[in-house]
Amino acid sequence: MTAADALDQQLWDLVYAYDAAYDRAARAVGLSAAQACLLDALTSGPRAMGELAAELLCDASNVTQLAARLEGRGLVDRAADPADRRVKRLSITPAGRQVHRAVRSAFDFPATRLGRLTGPERQQLAGLVAKMLAPG
Amino acid sequence: MTAADALDQQLWDLVYAYDAAYDRAARAVGLSAAQACLLDALTSGPRAMGELAAELLCDASNVTQLAARLEGRGLVDRAADPADRRVKRLSITPAGRQVHRAVRSAFDFPATRLGRLTGPERQQLAGLVAKMLAPG
DNA sequence: TATTGTTATACTCTATAACTATA
DNA sequence: TATAGTTATAGAGTATAACAATA
Numbered sequence: 001m002t003a004a005d006a007l008d009q010q011l012w013d014l015v016y017a018y019d020a021a022y023d024r025a026a027r028a029v030g031l032s033a034a035q036a037c038l039l040d041a042l043t044s045g046p047r048a049m050g051e052l053a054a055e056l057l058c059d060a061s062n063v064t065q066l067a068a069r070l071e072g073r074g075l076v077d078r079a080a081d082p083a084d085r086r087v088k089r090l091s092i093t094p095a096g097r098q099v100h101r102a103v104r105s106a107f108d109f110p111a112t113r114l115g116r117l118t119g120p121e122r123q124q125l126a127g128l129v130a131k132m133l134a135p136g
Numbered sequence: 137m138t139a140a141d142a143l144d145q146q147l148w149d150l151v152y153a154y155d156a157a158y159d160r161a162a163r164a165v166g167l168s169a170a171q172a173c174l175l176d177a178l179t180s181g182p183r184a185m186g187e188l189a190a191e192l193l194c195d196a197s198n199v200t201q202l203a204a205r206l207e208g209r210g211l212v213d214r215a216a217d218p219a220d221r222r223v224k225r226l227s228i229t230p231a232g233r234q235v236h237r238a239v240r241s242a243f244d245f246p247a248t249r250l251g252r253l254t255g256p257e258r259q260q261l262a263g264l265v266a267k268m269l270a271p272g
Numbered sequence: 273t274a275t276t277g278t279t280a281t282a283c284t285c286t287a288t289a290a291c292t293a294t295a
Numbered sequence: 296t297a298t299a300g301t302t303a304t305a306g307a308g309t310a311t312a313a314c315a316a317t318a
Contacts, residue, residue, distance in 0.1 A: 007258055008246050010265045015154045017269065018147070020193055034285060049300060057156055062286050064301055069284085086294045086299040110144050113268040122143055125264050128257055129146045132249040133153065170308060185277060198309050200278055205307085222276040222317045 018109055025107035029099055038066050039075060039092060039100045046091035048081070075099055154245055161243035165235055174202050175211060175228060175236045182227035184217070211235055 019033075026036035034056075041047060041055050049067070053060040067090055070076040075096035081087035092100065117125065155169075162172035170192075177183060177191050185203070189196040203226055206212040211232035217223035228236065253261065 003258070003262075004246075004250075007250065007262050007265075010262060010269070011154070011246075011250065013269055014265050015151050018151045019155065032284065050298090058285090059287055060300065061288080061302080065285080068301095084295075084299085088300065110140070110147075114140075114143065114147065116267055116270075117264065121264055121267070122139070124260055126139075126143050126146060128253065128261050128264075129143075129150050131252055131257070133146070133149055134252075168307065186275090194308085195310055196277065197279080197311080201308080204278095220276085220318070224277065 017113065021109040022107060025103050028106045029102045031099065031103065034066055035070055036100075036103050038063070038070065039096055039103070042076065042090060042092040043097070043100055046079075046089040048087050048089055050087075052090060070096070153249065157245040158243060161239050164242045165238045167235065167239065170202055171206055172236075172239050174199070174206065175232055175239070178212065178226060178228040179233070179236055182215075182225040184223045184225055186223075188226060206232070 022036070023033045026033045029036075031039070037056060038052065041052055047055070049060055049063050052063045052067075056063065067076055067078065071078060073095075075093055077091050077093050078088050079091070081089050114122070158172070159169045162169045165172075167175070173192060174188065177188055183191070185196055185199050188199045188203075192199065203212060203214065207214060209231075211229055213227050213229050214224050215227070217225050250258070
């Protein structure tokens with residue numbers, strides 16, 4: 001196994017652990033991971049359905065259904081945009097914020113994994129990740 | 137936003153990009169991500185259904201169905217263990233190996249993202265990830 | 273009696289195509 | 296006519312419970 005292969009495998013393991021932890025956190029609160037993601041996308045403000053589909057990399061019809069389930073539980077709110085009545089803006093309700101905080105709280109990856117790194121190590125990691133994700 | 141929050145967000149973005157890239161790679165070859173994962177788990181050798189369920193963090197009945205779809209396409213093979221006939225060992229077929237290689241090939245995250253790092257930077261990253269994932 | 277895997281069933285995720293309402 | 300979103304539908308992922316075969 002070459003060094004490059006070893007790093008590939010490490011990254012796979014890291015992502016695997018991250019995804020598993022997020023899924024557990026969402027389920028602990030009674031949400032699916034997809035529902036938790038949608039809720040998370042709304043914490044920074046209301047979004048049109050189409051914006052959400054682009055952000056979540058899925059079809060608009062999927063957002064409709066995810067939103068319907070969350071709305072049925074009182075976690076999100078749907079409202080027509082006064083400027084363009086075709087547009088529906090989804091927003092998170094106070095109950096939704098509370099559930100979202102519960103997911104964040106149950107998500108233990110940052111504490112149990114990132115928490116092992118020292119301050120300077122985190123600085124290093126931030127630099128490396130920024131380089132990998134930089135646009136272009 | 138604190139520095140810790142910023143790193144949390146960066147890691148989220150990294151995992152998001154990784155997952156999206158893997159999903160695209162699997163679909164480009166006509167597989168779902170879950171099917172590609174199962175195939176990947178078999179590349180190091182045959183596995184009992186129960187072992188696979190543990191490895192994939194899902195129920196055994198789920199493995200049964202994933203395996204049935206892959207078997208229907210000739211990508212995996214099911215055989216009863218001679219020593220304990222309750223156990224079914226799943227193995228990858230030559231066609232399955234070929235498809236698995238195609239997924240690996242289409243998975244561009246290592247090339248486009250990890251590929252931006254220099255040799256010493258990869259060494260650094262490997263050390264940091266190892267520290268995060270170390271057992272215990 | 274305990275264990276391995278499958279089947280039956282139900283719910284969620286997801287996409288495509290057809291549709292409604294608005295622009 | 297074009298766009299935003301919904302509805303109908305279908306396939307895939309997933310889990311629970313009941314079951315069959317084997318130990």
